[in-house]
Amino acid sequence: MLGLMAPDYLEREVYCCGPEPFMQTVREMLIGFGFDMDHYHQEAFTGPPVLTPADAPELDDVVPDAEAASEVIFTMSGRSVPCTEADTILAVSRTAGLNIPSGCNFGVCGTCKTRKLSGEVHMVHNGGISEDDIAAGYILACCSLPMGRVEIEA
Incomplete structure (x- = not known):
């Protein structure tokens, strides 16, 4: 909006x-x-x-570091792709030539929902995923940033 x-x-x-x-x-x-x-x-x-x-209050926001090395492993394709904390999982998948379906790219539609198998991501979404899905290990690839090594079911 x-x-x-x-x-x-x-x-x-x-x-x-x-x-x-x-x-x-x-x-x-x-x-x-x-x-x-x-x-x-x-x-x-x-x-x-x-x-x-x-x-001033101390803010505990996560600020991705464009210099910090991360890695996304796409388990179904066996691809391992180096990236930074500032790259979205969706952008990394496209760099690797993989297709994670997507729609809005703003975390609203939920089309890019995919399962995170291990690692940490910082996900800022706009309601396109439920708390139950998050608890079950799903993320929205369009708005999830890898914090270190992350394995994705894709």
Whole structure:
């Protein structure tokens, strides 16, 4: 929706205000789309005012490192593909010449749902997967970033 209303949002200053779970979702979405977080500003609904940088809350967001080496193993094809933490599983599969079906590429439609067999990913989605699916080991390839070595059933 943001892309439709402000297609140049990656080039803008972003100001966010609201409850922490909402702001964390916004931060994760922006990070997932490669937004330069130096241009992100936020204000919380609750808590004392932040008067100095030392008063600012510590944020525990995952920021993918484009320099950190990762690897995705596609078990059905036997392919092992080097990548970085900033690459999505879907992009890595395409680099390897593999086809994981996809649709929206924003984590909404669920078309790219695939099973993660081992390893860790950072997944920021927009509702295209249920908590039950996540608990069963599924991820959305379009919005999952490999954190180290990851095995995918594909």
